[in-house]
Amino acid sequence: MDRDGMSLPLPWRDVDAVLAAWGHLPWLACLDSGGEVGDRARWAIICRDPVHVVTQHAGQCTLDGVAVEHDLLTVLRDCLPVGGCPVDVPFAGGVVGFAGYGAGLRMAGIVTRHGEDPAQPEAAFGIYDHAIVLDRLHGRAWLAAHDAMALPADRIARLVARWEAVGPAGPIPALPALPFVPDHDGVAYRAGVAQAVERIAAGEVFQVNMTGRMYAARPAGLAPVDAYRALRAGSPAPFGAFLSCDGAFALLSASPERFIALAPDGTVRTRPIKGTAPRGRSAAEDARLAHRLKHDAKERAENLMIVDLMRNDIGRVATIGSISVPELFGVERFTHVHHLVSEVTGRLRAGCDAFDLLAATLPPGSVTGAPKHRAMQIIDGLEASSRGAYCGAVTWIGCDGAMDSSVIIRALSMTPERIIAAAGGGITFDSDPMREYREMQLKIAALLDIFHWP
Structure with a gap:
């Protein structure tokens, strides 16, 4: 691919x-890498x-507020310069969004x-x-465009002036x-897990991702950006x-999880997460917990099933023989887990693009189960509410x-009315x-902590 374009240091x-x-x-779109730089x-x-x-x-699907006949990925492909x-x-x-x-579910033909x-x-x-791009590794920033002529001089000047006008952040406003309130309580959640195990024992699926949601009324005046600033401070x-x-x-x-990455040369990468353990209170305890996770038979089996699922999904649009697994069962440390x-x-196979790759892989296999289509049907029957944006992909x-x-x-x-938190596991x-x-x-x-949830 042509790598020409414009980048102006900021x-x-x-x-x-x-x-x-x-x-x-x-x-406003902010794709925000945090934590240890790498x-x-x-x-x-x-x-x-x-x-x-x-x-x-x-x-x-709507484009600039006007309904269109085409599906989501077709509209995005047509809009992308x-x-x-x-x-x-x-x-x-x-394109930036989610x-x-x-x-x-719609792409998979499943009616919820x-x-x-x-x-x-x-x-x-x-x-x-x-795009304004910040390189945390080298402490550099640029205003970038896909073509040297894509941004008129007056628009460049406005963007640069607005960027240069950004001052110190100030303290994060206190959150209320x-x-x-959960969509199903602990007893119901555990019963859902038990039902999922029964479906697995019956041979319907090998794995199902079970999730739940918690809801709070959104107070008047609570700005989403204030909540996000608190979230990123506590959970980079x-x-x-x-x-x-x-x-x-x-x-x-x-x-913490990359879904799909596609390089300009057609190389595809995914890094599915399956398996979780808490962080330790000391370096020694932390190391023991990481070692136990790496060698936990249940967690390894869960991870391996999703690796196989992602191999299959990517294989739908990949060159035959190109799929490999360069890393299996690595342990990564995050703030809380x-x-x-x-x-x-x-x-990627010749003639396919990023939109074909998304069509072949959405929703992510690490949050559905295996076999994927049947797991999604079971999920819809077991869970108490719609997942919404949760378990989709930011792209x-x-x-x-x-x-x-x-x-x-x-x-x-x-x-405007609600705040929704969600979590689950395989x-x-x-x-x-x-x-x-x-x-x-x-x-x-970590999501509820910013609102002082006990």
């Missing part, structure tokens, strides 16, 4: 300061003022029994003619203490994201054909309902 600004200054803007947490991407917006509600990308940045404008779990929430889009994307994540969609809905993600992580790679697709994405886990959704034949319930509580705790 003064460094802290992401928290940018969020404090710009977080009120509709359609390959998985190097880049932050910020875009504002999209040239087009694409949303989907109840299967109906063709261009290059400067060599010093991974992204220089294109496709929620419901959008993935849960009602639609008109306040939550199934998908929402901006088409941006620029909020009571959260390599694939964090703040997406302010049309000013009425916001997605706040502290995801250890995770068991593997990597699957492949090469950017560049004008050069590259893509990166993350699984929407450890995330909050905010509508269920196998050996799953213990109480252990699975405690793992779900461990995962959701």
